[in-house]
Amino acid sequence: MDARQMKIKAAEAALAHVEDGMRLGIGTGSTAEEFVRLLAEKVEAGLSVLGVPTSERTARLCVELGIPLRSLDELPELDLTIDGADELDARLRLIKGGGGALLREKIVATASARMIVIADESKVVDTLGAFKLPIEVNLFGLTATRIAIEKAAARCGLSGEIALRSTGDGAYTTDGGHLILDASFGRIPDAEALSDALYRIPGVVEHGLFIGIASLAVIAGPDGARVMT
Ligand code: 5RP
Numbered sequence: 001m002d003a004r005q006m007k008i009k010a011a012e013a014a015l016a017h018v019e020d021g022m023r024l025g026i027g028t029g030s031t032a033e034e035f036v037r038l039l040a041e042k043v044e045a046g047l048s049v050l051g052v053p054t055s056e057r058t059a060r061l062c063v064e065l066g067i068p069l070r071s072l073d074e075l076p077e078l079d080l081t082i083d084g085a086d087e088l089d090a091r092l093r094l095i096k097g098g099g100g101a102l103l104r105e106k107i108v109a110t111a112s113a114r115m116i117v118i119a120d121e122s123k124v125v126d127t128l129g130a131f132k133l134p135i136e137v138n139l140f141g142l143t144a145t146r147i148a149i150e151k152a153a154a155r156c157g158l159s160g161e162i163a164l165r166s167t168g169d170g171a172y173t174t175d176g177g178h179l180i181l182d183a184s185f186g187r188i189p190d191a192e193a194l195s196d197a198l199y200r201i202p203g204v205v206e207h208g209l210f211i212g213i214a215s216l217a218v219i220a221g222p223d224g225a226r227v228m229t
Contacts, residue, residue, distance in 0.1 A: 001222050004034070006120035007084075009220035011035035013227075014082045014118045017216075020048050023075045025108040026062060027083025028055040028101035031118050035082050040065035052078060054108045055101040056175050072108060081112040085119050086131040086208070088217055092117070092228065093191050097134030097208030100165070100174050106206055109213050117217040124219060124228075129188035134165070134208040135181045135198060136174055145203030146181060152197035153185055160184040178205050 001009070011034040018024065018039065026036060036058065043049065043066060050070050053059035062069050072078075083105055087095040094117065096102050109115040137145045146162055153159060165172040165180040172180055188194055188209075195209045217228040 006220040007031040007034045009225045010118040010218045011038050013218040013225040014116045022049050022079040024049050024051045025078045025081025025112045026051045026053050026058055028058045029084040029099040031084035036061050040067055043067050052108055054105045078112040081109045081115045085117045085123055087123055087125050087128050089125055089128055092214040094210035095128050095131050095208050096210055102134055102208045103136050103176050103206040114215045115213055117214045119219055121219055121221040127187045128191055129186050132182040132184050135183055136178045136205040137181055138203045139179055141203050148201045156194045158185040
């Protein structure tokens with residue numbers, strides 16, 4: 001089974017949790033897009049759901065495939081969000097934001113009664129942090145915010161390069177008009193402490209540590225999909 005087939009396997013297993021009439025948060029990234037394609041087939045076949053997309057990219061795909069969408073303001077309470085992750089540990093703590101949609105992803109997932117993560121085995125880690133931690137920041141005071149992040153990380157015993165995400169042509173800008181700093185802290189033994197420390201920095205809009213948000217994960221490997229709770 002290749003990487004794409006594993007994403008499809010995880011997405012298929014998550015689709016079994018989708019019921020008629022659900023208000024659904026729809027994630028961002030290549031795994032979430034496999035879920036969108038499968039969901040579109042169900043919608044075509046008569047399943048009635050309303051989706052709230054976590055990015056403009058996901059919204060475009062949903063529109064293209066005929067999945068009815070609403071804004072989060074129209075549907076502020078959702079039944080279920082299904083989304084990918086860059087890393088997850090055994091306690092279902094996640095790193096997200098590799099696709100740059102972490103702010104909307106966290107808002108939508110938090111507005112949902114349940115969040116199911118879909119991923120392949122390569123995303124499961126003992127300790128979060130091999131993947132660079134995305135931190136969404138305000139443009140104003142970028143350097144001051146970066147220094148504040150370095151100091152906050154140091155208080156948590158962490159250090160490493162903090163790089164401004166680039167498109168190649170310039171700085172990457174999120175759907176919310178912010179910038180992303182990708183922090184190479186390495187292993188993050190106390191994700192809660194780092195999360196709290198980052199939230200205390202005014203220039204930090206959001207960070208990619210999702211703690212206490214996911215309720216279940218469907219992990220696809222070469223032999224099929226397994227569930228983590
Ligand atoms: C986007 C995300 C994605 O869920 C994460 O990057 C995983 O993407 P993929 O399924 O392509 O590996 O957090 O902001």
